[in-house]
């Protein structure tokens with residue numbers, strides 16, 4: 001076999017863009033439905049996103065948006081683990097867990113999670129790298145400058161595109177040194193994490209550079225402030241067209257995974273874009 005076997009991440013081939021649907025497991029502030037209601041709603045949301053075409057579900061129990069408060073370990077476990085268990089029992093979709101805590105990673109892997117997605121690139125929790133290596137799961141390394149609490153106050157870069165590249169390269173090396181094969185690593189430039197608008201758009205324009213890291217790329221821009229700033233749209237729910245534009249821009253630059261809220265819409269945008277890029281109605285297959 002002259003060509004090396006086609007790369008896969010969590011069993012997913014990378015011959016076509018993969019959609020990661022977002023499942024935020026945060027208490028429903030509109031009702032005192034309690035933990036059970038939150039768990040059941042999150043599981044239902046995950047199954048809906050799979051129906052809409054999500055290849056992966058990203059389960060997050062701690063908001064890492066700017067100025068967000070941290071969530072205690074026991075609370076994050078209470079939010080995330082039941083949802084991973086519930087979804088594992090009901091779907092074969094790939095399950096990713098968005099967490100910075102080693103214990104959440106360990107328990108999520110035991111509950112059947114397939115990918116560990118850490119917005120701190122396994123730097124926040126001193127145990128995270130070792131636990132991730134022990135699970136043997138594929139991981140997502142994302143760039144962030146600073147902590148969610150303060151990251152967007154005054155981010156500083158020499159050259160944001162190159163600085164993000166160098167950071168990710170260093171984290172890949174640290175993970176490989178910790179025993180995580182490079183074939184199990186996905187890199188992500190972290191739109192909105194310690195970046196002003198001009199940093200975010202520079203990263204978007206420079207996405208193709210990150211293929212030089214030698215790993216698949218993931219992009220998460222869905223409904224983020226960058227879109228709101230460009231189009232003066234305050235409510236995140238009104239940012240879907242801009243989110244689709246960012247997903248397609250990423251895919252056109254060769255990004256293999258897009259992390260989105262609006263799976264149905266993103267899937268339609270991708271299918272149409274692929275047919276037009278391939279010039280055949282069958283798309284790029």
Ligand SMILES: Nc1nc2[nH]c(SCCc3ccc(S(N)(=O)=O)cc3)nc2c(=O)[nH]1
Nearest residue numbers: 064065066140142188190191192220224225
């Ligand atoms: N791999 C990966 N994981 C992620 N998890 C999240 S949670 C989003 C937190 C947030 C919300 C809103 C803004 S803002 N102010 O730019 O609108 C920033 C960060 N995102 C990502 C992402 O991209 N990749």
